[in-house]
Amino acid sequence: MKKMPNVTNILLVGVGGQGTILAGKILAQVGLAQGLDVKMSEIHGMAQRGGSVVTQVRMGEQVFSPLIEPGEADFLVAFEKLEAYRWAQMLRPAGTVIINDQRIDPLPVLVGAAVYPPDIVPALKARFSPVLLAPAQTLAGRAGSEKAANVVLMGMLAAGMTIPLTIWQEALAAVIPPKLLAINRRAFAAGLETFGN
Amino acid sequence: MRTLLTGNEAIARGAYEYGVKVATAYPGTPSTEILENIAKCSEIHSQWSPNEKVALEVGLGAAIAGARVLVAMKHVGVNVAADPLFTAAYTGVRGGLVLVSTDDPGMHSSQNEQDNRHYAPFAKIPMLEPADSQQAKDMVGLALEISETFDTPVLLRLTTRVSHSRSLVNLGEPGERAVKPYQKDVAKYVMLPAYGRQRRLFIAERDKRLQAFAENTPVNRIEPGDQAFGIITSGISYLYAREAWPEATILHLGMTHPLPSQMIREFAGQVGRLFVVEELEPYLENQIKAMGLPVTGKQIFPAYGELSVTLVKERIAGALGRETAGREAEPRPFEAPGRPPVMCPGCPHRGLFYVLRQLKLTVTGDIGCYTLGALPPLAVLDTCICMGASISGALGMEKGNPGLARRLVAVIGDSTFLHSGITGLMDIVYNGGTATVIILDNGTTAMTGHQDHPGTGRTLTGQPAYKVDFVALAKSLGVKRVTEVDPFDLPKVKEVVSREIAVPEPSVIIARRPCALLVKTPESPVVVAGCNACKACLRLGCPALSFPEGAGSVEVNPALCTGCGVCTKVCKFGALRKAGEENA
């Protein structure tokens, strides 16, 4: 299928309540700061009660649909490992996968009706490159609050994209409330450093 | 200034910019954030009404009084509000009245996926459909203008993807919030049959004028391109079609009732084959076919679920006999287990449902977080239809099959009970029903994100209000047996439920505990010692409890557990204990 020229597609997936929407807002701001058209799509309602959730961000000269088509995501940022695997079919073949090394068992696993797959990361590494994995929670905790795990993941994403860091810094300042900004800047730096930038 | 807004935020911004003075709603996904955002604007009176019918009636009253009004609800809410809507189409308005309906194709958070576009021709009111947030904002202004010019309510129809997608919006300055002078006008606002008949003729004439307007409004427009084929589309489907076929000629309809038939005819004459791209029902397609124009639509597209760029690309290419580079789905080494939504750890509904399951009762359910009690492992509900149907449905089950009577309970949330459970309860008393009604009072409208209602003692804007007394209310309807219980006290819950279902008269149990997400300081997590591996507690379906393979003991996730203690009452071996009671 012909791809819209110059549109970057980023899929943020996780479990309801993990903060994918805030991360999406930072990303959208990064797009706007580059003078790009941006669309973002989010999930509210029933799925937010611990279900699988997805936030989609698209940026480019002109973006029509707010949704990413299967096989067209350039980046997959997974806030949880199983969700990385679930949504991987949305990636294009050379897509980048960024994973928070966290396991949250869904209810069927908790009650013993299903098994949490043990080989998620190797399965993803066999198909995609790069696959970046880091304990975002722990890194965020060190930066001052585990809640900033979503911003650690944005730091990891920034390492995988070629967008000037000043733009990311501006986006953080635009989206994060001032009193939490210092913690989140540290969280972002921690994510970025994980991949040697 | 340009900023990124969701469709719902853009609607709220439109209300602010285009002089809305009164805004009403009942929360429902995907419409909820419209009023939550309007409430930030102190110049607008905004309120949650107990249900959508009341919301629209309040709105119509305000419009008759001369104010500009916006009323918002999810698609099924319009069913509740249909009664005033169909007659508001007759009375018309003084100040502009726009009814926002947010449909949910694909049923992300709904019990059905009805296509509310049909309401516009059915009620005989004009309809606008935005594709993105800019249009959503602009169309609030256009809808109010149409409403006042043509003396009619206007339906503004969004879908989940429009409501919950962010796109760039140009912000404007707020206009005047003027109120038109009030004048009594009996023939217009008192719908006696004689006056109604006059207004029916007015509608026939109004339809003609609206038809002419539709031919010329800039929200209906042709985007020229390759004329081998043409696409007629509206709403979010326009964006899918535009992206799928960048070179195509497209007729993008922003006003979809009445349709601009002249324009459609001309468009059909300009292009080769004609396609209609629309989600859900063949709404546009059937009307275009009725004009005698050959068109391809639902023959190649599903009449359910959502469309996508890929679907629009592939199906039209297929119909044209063109090749598309279809992607083979890559084989996956294993399947990912599902992650269904679940009730939160510490949810007050969990223990109560556990008891209902133990007692093997027939349970009519309702709309809210507690609908999740239908899923395993609790799997306790027998029905869930619409707001309020738990109570009236229980009466029907009892009358239809008296054998069910002594093991029948209805469960309904506090907000849902006030929305449309009261009349059902009145009916149980009036018609000699004996079912037990359990009101799950968690002090909020939880599922949609914790909105206030007349039972919380607070309004949308945070003002204190009278708090409905559920006990007094049930008693005044004639229910003599009303019991309050703490849903965390499982032995008590079991005792009360067993007692009340056995009694051959109506009874109400109020299970009262705040929603776990509203409890700011949860108790310490429970601790495990001496687990017998019977796994009985796992039947609670609490996300904080697990039994890892090979562990030999249940585990509590201290990051999730709220210390509600429900599991401690389920464990027969005393292996789960509240913190501080380990040695009890």
Ligand code: SF4
């Ligand atoms: S939001 Fe409240 S009512 Fe809903 S599942 Fe969670 S605790 Fe229960």
Ligand code: SF4
């Ligand atoms: S583990 Fe037990 S105490 Fe903790 S939230 Fe779940 S049911 Fe309540």
